[in-house]
Amino acid sequence: MWSLFLAVFYNLFLCLNGGSDSPVILALQQGEHVLPVDTLSPDFQGCMTFMGEKALEPGQYMFVQDNRRLFNFLISRREPVTIRFIATLNKGRTEDIKIDGSEENNAYMRFYRFLQDKYAVINNILDSDSNPEEKLLEVERLEGTIREYTYFLAGQFDSCMLGIIARNVFTPQDADGDDPMRYLDHIDFKDPRYLNTSIFPVRLKEFFTQKLVQQPDTLMRYTDLILQKDMHPSVRAYCARYLFTLFFTSEIMGMERVAVYIASEYFLKDPTISDDPEMLREMETYVQFNSQCLTGMNAPALELPDLAGNILSLYAIRAPYTVVFFFEDNCPACSDELLKLVKFSQNADNKDVQLYAVYTGDNRDVFEKYSDFFPGNWTAVWDPDLSSGFHRKYNVRSTPRIYLLDRNKIIIGRDIGTETLNEIMTDHRSREQVDLPAAPDMVLETENGESYALYDIQSSYTVLYLYDPACATCGMVTHLLYDLFESTRDMKICFSAVYTGDDYKSWRKWLAEGGYTGWINLWNPSGDDRIYRHYNINDIPLILLLDESKRIVADHVSVETLTYILKELMPNDQLF
Numbered sequence: 001m002w003s004l005f006l007a008v009f010y011n012l013f014l015c016l017n018g019g020s021d022s023p024v025i026l027a028l029q030q031g032e033h034v035l036p037v038d039t040l041s042p043d044f045q046g047c048m049t050f051m052g053e054k055a056l057e058p059g060q061y062m063f064v065q066d067n068r069r070l071f072n073f074l075i076s077r078r079e080p081v082t083i084r085f086i087a088t089l090n091k092g093r094t095e096d097i098k099i100d101g102s103e104e105n106n107a108y109m110r111f112y113r114f115l116q117d118k119y120a121v122i123n124n125i126l127d128s129d130s131n132p133e134e135k136l137l138e139v140e141r142l143e144g145t146i147r148e149y150t151y152f153l154a155g156q157f158d159s160c161m162l163g164i165i166a167r168n169v170f171t172p173q174d175a176d177g178d179d180p181m182r183y184l185d186h187i188d189f190k191d192p193r194y195l196n197t198s199i200f201p202v203r204l205k206e207f208f209t210q211k212l213v214q215q216p217d218t219l220m221r222y223t224d225l226i227l228q229k230d231m232h233p234s235v236r237a238y239c240a241r242y243l244f245t246l247f248f249t250s251e252i253m254g255m256e257r258v259a260v261y262i263a264s265e266y267f268l269k270d271p272t273i274s275d276d277p278e279m280l281r282e283m284e285t286y287v288q289f290n291s292q293c294l295t296g297m298n299a300p301a302l303e304l305p306d307l308a309g310n311i312l313s314l315y316a317i318r319a320p321y322t323v324v325f326f327f328e329d330n331c332p333a334c335s336d337e338l339l340k341l342v343k344f345s346q347n348a349d350n351k352d353v354q355l356y357a358v359y360t361g362d363n364r365d366v367f368e369k370y371s372d373f374f375p376g377n378w379t380a381v382w383d384p385d386l387s388s389g390f391h392r393k394y395n396v397r398s399t400p401r402i403y404l405l406d407r408n409k410i411i412i413g414r415d416i417g418t419e420t421l422n423e424i425m426t427d428h429r430s431r432e433q434v435d436l437p438a439a440p441d442m443v444l445e446t447e448n449g450e451s452y453a454l455y456d457i458q459s460s461y462t463v464l465y466l467y468d469p470a471c472a473t474c475g476m477v478t479h480l481l482y483d484l485f486e487s488t489r490d491m492k493i494c495f496s497a498v499y500t501g502d503d504y505k506s507w508r509k510w511l512a513e514g515g516y517t518g519w520i521n522l523w524n525p526s527g528d529d530r531i532y533r534h535y536n537i538n539d540i541p542l543i544l545l546l547d548e549s550k551r552i553v554a555d556h557v558s559v560e561t562l563t564y565i566l567k568e569l570m571p572n573d574q575l576f
Helices: 002-006 103-127 132-156 161-167 180-184 192-196 199-211 216-227 233-248 256-267 277-290 332-345 364-373 418-432 472-487 504-514 559-569
Strands: 010-017 024-030 033-040 047-052 059-065 068-075 081-090 093-100 303-305 311-313 321-327 353-359 378-382 401-405 411-414 443-446 451-453 461-467 493-499 520-523 542-546 552-555
Touching: 010 024, 024 192, 033 047, 033 059, 059 161, 059 192, 068 081, 068 093, 068 103, 068 161, 093 103, 103 132, 103 161, 132 161, 161 192, 180 199, 180 216, 192 199, 192 233, 199 216, 199 233, 216 233, 216 256, 216 472, 216 559, 233 256, 256 277, 303 378, 321 332, 321 418, 332 353, 332 418, 353 364, 364 378, 401 418, 411 418, 461 472, 461 559, 472 493, 472 504, 472 559, 504 520, 542 559, 552 559
Parallel strands: 010 081, 321 353, 353 378, 461 493, 493 520
Antiparallel strands: 010 047, 024 033, 024 059, 059 068, 081 093, 303 311, 321 401, 401 411, 443 451, 443 520, 461 542, 542 552
């Protein structure tokens, strides 16, 4: 008996007062998943004892009955534990829990009740008819109390799971500053115990979808900053998998570029990221089929025969827009999309669109019927021998597949439906219709007090940037834009950064600390309307590109879009 007792590494006694006789599952929270560890049925008194010959992994555990989570508890270290839980249930809801054998879990239960009580009070205040300003002050006071208690608890149980949970109830108070990475300051990437909580998926998703500008270059940069941190190998592997999945499944067009980057730069180059050969093969296939056809890229060349054997080149099509449509027969979705595309192409508003339709099958009779059916502005081709490699070039692993190209055969839409074609083209046309109005001249002052007019700048192109360091997004955009400035110092591009605020000392300090002293820094010390009567300073950060005559080539652009435009306008200059 003694040797048997020594072999038991965990002994969890659970008694349910008022529960059903359904089995109870002991489960572990692992990221966004809940993993069952063991299942037992209660005895006639509603009690059961979970026992195991291996120590439980540190993490956040729970008891589940009838698909309801009864309550959570914590295991902080991989060591023998004996804990008794007596829970009182009422209609499936846990009303009271008594715990013997774990002061940490008693503190955890008190903390949980504390949060419930305080947030119930906050909800009551928000629902009341009190003065809005008074409600806001009271809510801020209560949230301050909650934050203070969570940090106190995190300190008391610093090395325990409760410390991890409490520390991450809130994000850092200074997380809205210039460095977005401060948002993750409460996470210890060296501690693998975080994997057995829900903290990583929640914080990573918030950080990448809410705190960062939704531009692929920005998202890839911060992916590097995170995955290249000093962290536990298991944590790095989880973060890489989670971020790949986040962007792979994103409904925002262009995010597949980030997924391809993560797959190629981490999974395929670092064998420590994954020990799953099947997943690595899938990653390799994903990169092979997607790396040539991402938005913003030149569309891969296609030179395919029509029914008569004439070779028709995709790049020979001269039209403002080209739709590349891959389809096959016996495909209901293809037939549905085909009818929509025919109607789309016959619309008078879409006379500037040409269709390049690729039949992916090898049945000549079928292809002939389609070729006869297509309208006159369609180019029908096929590749019965599969010699062109269109499958890999355009990620044609299923059909239908639709791409939208601009006049330069740049991919501006991929994996889209006909309805989305209209949306993308409407947006693109509105940005293409540039009558190049002249930017208004402004006489401002440099940070050193010298007068400087916008039209004093002599350059082929001028980047005019309006910002305020008090704007959270401005800090990040300024950093990215300054990197572009550094990369183009030897080119005929001038950068003029206009501070729209009025706190001169803070502005000068911010410039010095950020090292933003190489470009032209301007502001308006007089406080009049010479800036905001021409530019909406409520819409900062605001980036405009001006030509040599100070006509507006593009406005309200992101750093990524500005980079792309400059590359197109100055193809003989090598950026970066």
